[in-house]
Structures are given as C-alpha cells and as structure tokens.
Amino acid sequence: MPSWTLLTALLMWSILAFTGGVEIGCIDWDAAENDQVCCKECHTGNRRVDKCGIDPEKLCTPCKNGTYTKTKSAWSCDRCNQCVDPQIELKPCHGTTDTVCGCKPEYRCFKPDCLMCMRECGKGQEPVDGHCKECPKGTFNDQIHHLCVSWTKCPSGQVIVTEGTAFSDNKCDISNEINQITVPQIRKRSTTLHPIDADDQNMPLVWSSLAMLCLFFILGIFAIFRLIVKRNKTSTKVPITELPKTPEPHTLMTVEQEECSFCRPQQEQGSFESLSTVDSMDKLLPPV
Numbered sequence: 431m432p433s434w435t436l437l438t439a440l441l442m443w444s445i446l447a448f449t450g451g452v453e454i455g456c457i458d459w460d461a462a463e464n465d466q467v468c469c470k471e472c473h474t475g476n477r478r479v480d481k482c483g484i485d486p487e488k489l490c491t492p493c494k495n496g497t498y499t500k501t502k503s504a505w506s507c508d509r510c511n512q513c514v515d516p517q518i519e520l521k522p523c524h525g526t527t528d529t530v531c532g533c534k535p536e537y538r539c540f541k542p543d544c545l546m547c548m549r550e551c552g553k554g555q556e557p558v559d560g561h562c563k564e565c566p567k568g569t570f571n572d573q574i575h576h577l578c579v580s581w582t583k584c585p586s587g588q589v590i591v592t593e594g595t596a597f598s599d600n601k602c603d604i605s606n607e608i609n610q611i612t613v614p615q616i617r618k619r620s621t622t623l624h625p626i627d628a629d630d631q632n633m634p635l636v637w638s639s640l641a642m643l644c645l646f647f648i649l650g651i652f653a654i655f656r657l658i659v660k661r662n663k664t665s666t667k668v669p670i671t672e673l674p675k676t677p678e679p680h681t682l683m684t685v686e687q688e689e690c691s692f693c694r695p696q697q698e699q700g701s702f703e704s705l706s707t708v709d710s711m712d713k714l715l716p717p718v
Contacts, residue, residue, distance in 0.1 A: 455487030457502070471502040475525040478505050498523050516547045538575050551575045554596035565596040572597055 454476065456469035468482040472490035477499055480489050493499055493507035500508060510523030513531040521530035533539055533547035540546040540560045551562035556571055556578045565571050565578035581594040584602035592601040 454490065454492055455485075456489045459486050459489070472499075472504075474502065475499065476502075477507050478503065496523070498528060499526050502526065511543075511545070517544070568594075570594050570596055570599055572599075 453473040455473060456467070456471070457473045458471040459467040459469045462468045462482050466482045466484055467486050467489075469478060469480075469486060469489040472478055475498065476490035476492050478489065479491050483489050496510050497507035498510055499506075508528070511529045511531065513519040513529060516534045516537045517531040518534050519529060520532045521527070523529040528543075531544050533544065536550050537547040538550050538557070540548040540557075546560065548557065548560045549562065551557050552574060553572055554565055554570070555562045556565060557563075557575060569578035569580050571578045578596075581600045582602065584590055584600065587605060588602040589605050590600050591603045592598075594600040
C-alpha cells in the first residue's frame, strides 16, 4: 500500500475520532457547470464551507467539539450550552441538537429550555421571577410549586364556615347549620347597643306555659260537657200510660142526654113504639 494512501486513511480516522464518528461533507447537491456540484445540505454536525466545487466532501466541514449546527445548511456552528449547578445534563450536545439540561431535586426549571433553575416553592407560595413569594391575601396554594388561586366564593344559600388561608380554601356549608354559629355572634354584637332583657330570655317558657293552660282549659270544658249530656240522659223518665176510667152511671146518662140533644127527634119515635108495644100486650092479656 502506498505511503500517501496510508497517510490519507490515518487522517480520515483521526478526523472521525475527533468528531465522534460524524460523517463529513455534503449529503445533497446539484450538478453545475465545469463538472462542479453545488451543495444543498451538509451531513449532520457539518457546516458549509463553499457553495460549489468539484469534490462534495470538501464543501462541508465538521463542527468543532462543543459546537453544533441548528440546520443542515448553516454556514457556522453554534456553541453548545453548558449545564451549571443546580442544572444537570440530561442529554449531551451532538450534531444539530444542543445540550439538554434539567434541574436537580428540589429545584425547578425557570426559563424556556431550562436555561436556569430556581428553588422549588412549597405550599402557600408561588414562583415569581425565579423566586418564591407568599400567596397574597384572598388566595391560596395547597400544592408544590404552583401558582396561587383565589378563595372560593360560597354559592347562594351557603356561608363560610372556615375562612381560607395561604394553604387552604374557604369552607362553605348550608346556612341552617351555620346559624348555630353566627346567631350567638350577632347577639353578642347587639348587646353592645342595648342589653337583652331578662324577660326576652324567658319568653319561650311563658309561651309554653300558656299553651299548656289552654290545653287543660279545653279538656276541662270537654269533660263538663260530657257530664251534662250523661245526666240529661239518666234524668229522662219513661211516660206512664194510664188506663181510661169507667164513668159513673149518672155521668153516662148526662153524657147520653147531652149527645142526644144534638140528635134528631128519635125520642118521639121511641115513645110511639113503646106505646104500641104496651097496647099489644094489653090485648093479649085476658080480661079481669
């Protein structure tokens, strides 16, 4: 093997080793005049050197270590980003990609592409311009490294049971149960203006006593009414049926005479018949 061929091979091997195995030269070109080619795109990790030439491999050259190209047609290489504590390297810089950085535990990325890291914010705080700030009044945050949100407003028919803090939201409940808590507070506030009279405190007892008296009064009236009805039933006597008395004879005669006084003159007819009967009997009897 000729010496120049060996030297060329060693040179190519050293270039590949230096560039980490990156292919060299132009990967896509168009034919031009005078047997030349014009490069359109370089291999990954190469930058353009000349636009046209005879050898496509000489139209592009690899980027130096610590640099990369954003596009395959770039004329220059960009410096790779360096991850600085508290950053950690997730993916090294290579070819057309920059270094990918992250943050170590208890830190969060602050800017796009994680160019900076900030300390993780706890509950009751929120990240602002790379720093942790306490949640302002009326807001809260109950998660790690989140923005603060406003307290919940209770819907209609509910009231706040527990007011929110920087770590927790408002707690709402129905108003019927809340009255047991809010009414004593209202009374306490009203006593500063005019103290509550002792009679007002005894009003429930007075009303309950009046209700009991009314109940007993109604029951008493009902009992008296029942007693009166019962006595009326027992005092009612069964009527005694009397037999008609036979009138005396003179009374009957008087009655008959009175009755006959309104009759036709049958007395005369009766007298005539009685006289005829006497005459007939006289005729039947023998003469003395």
